[in-house]
Amino acid sequence: MDMSDVILNRRMTRDFSRRKIPSEIVMSVCRLALRAPTAGNCHGVELLTIADDDLLATFWKATSDEQWLEKNTDSGVRRAPTVIVPLYCSESYTQRYAMDDKAGSALYKKPAADWNVPFWLTDTSFATMTLLLAAQDHGLGALFFQLHRPERVLLDAFGIPQEYKTIGAIALGYPDEKKNVSPGTTKGLSAPSHPRIHIDHW
Numbered sequence: 001m002d003m004s005d006v007i008l009n010r011r012m013t014r015d016f017s018r019r020k021i022p023s024e025i026v027m028s029v030c031r032l033a034l035r036a037p038t039a040g041n042c043h044g045v046e047l048l049t050i051a052d053d054d055l056l057a058t059f060w061k062a063t064s065d066e067q068w069l070e071k072n073t074d075s076g077v078r079r080a081p082t083v084i085v086p087l088y089c090s091e092s093y094t095q096r097y098a099m100d101d102k103a104g105s106a107l108y109k110k111p112a113a114d115w116n117v118p119f120w121l122t123d124t125s126f127a128t129m130t131l132l133l134a135a136q137d138h139g140l141g142a143l144f145f146q147l148h149r150p151e152r153v154l155l156d157a158f159g160i161p162q163e164y165k166t167i168g169a170i171a172l173g174y175p176d177e178k179k180n181v182s183p184g185t186t187k188g189l190s191a192p193s194h195p196r197i198h199i200d201h202w
């Protein structure tokens with residue numbers, strides 16, 4: 001698919017079919033995601049993929065509001081056959097930027113709390129966006145969504161070391177063609193009427 005088509009046709013998918021994704025396709029999407037730019041060539045982003053039905057149940061229990069869980073036993077999002085959790089470790093970045101070749105950087109040996117732009121979040125966002133586009137290119141739908149319980153509940157349930165955190169999760173699967181909104185009908189604010197591209201000055 002043409003890159004412009006991938007970008008223009010990508011929409012957050014909230015209604016999935018139950019059809020499982022072949023594991024090699026999940027791996028391909030993940031590998032592409034991890035080709036995203038990474039500060040200091042740090043490669044600090046890691047991905048947890050969940051496709052086993054019992055583990056998916058564990059995921060939803062660990063991340064959802066109890067009432068939502070009870071009411072939405074068969075919601076469009078919960079039918080997603082795969083969930084991917086992007087993970088980062090800020091120490092990978094502070095350690096990388098404490099190396100000799102970074103002595104000239106303003107971030108050299110800076111503790112995480114002093115980074116104006118936390119590159120671990122930048123990298124994780126870049127990887128997540130790349131994953132959404134890779135999913136689109138593979139004919140899949142995806143939804144990035146926030147967790148509704150403290151992230152440690154999820155991370156502990158999957159044995160993820162204490163130093164790792166996440167920015168949310170991505171539901172991945174084949175869109176339920178009967179239910180999905182067509183591009184441009186997503187609820188919410190319409191695009192602002194002012195231009196968001198400023199040429200030469202604000």
Ligand SMILES: Cc1cc2nc3c(=O)[nH]c(=O)nc-3n(C[C@H](O)[C@H](O)[C@H](O)COP(=O)(O)O)c2cc1C
Pocket residue numbers: 010011012013014143144145146186187188
């Ligand atoms: C940081 C971020 C958090 C989001 N969280 C959620 C979420 O928790 N649940 C959800 O349904 N959509 C979520 N979205 C999707 C947005 O609502 C969606 O991207 C927006 O409405 C534009 O629609 P489109 O991506 O289909 O073009 C999130 C998007 C971003 C970038």
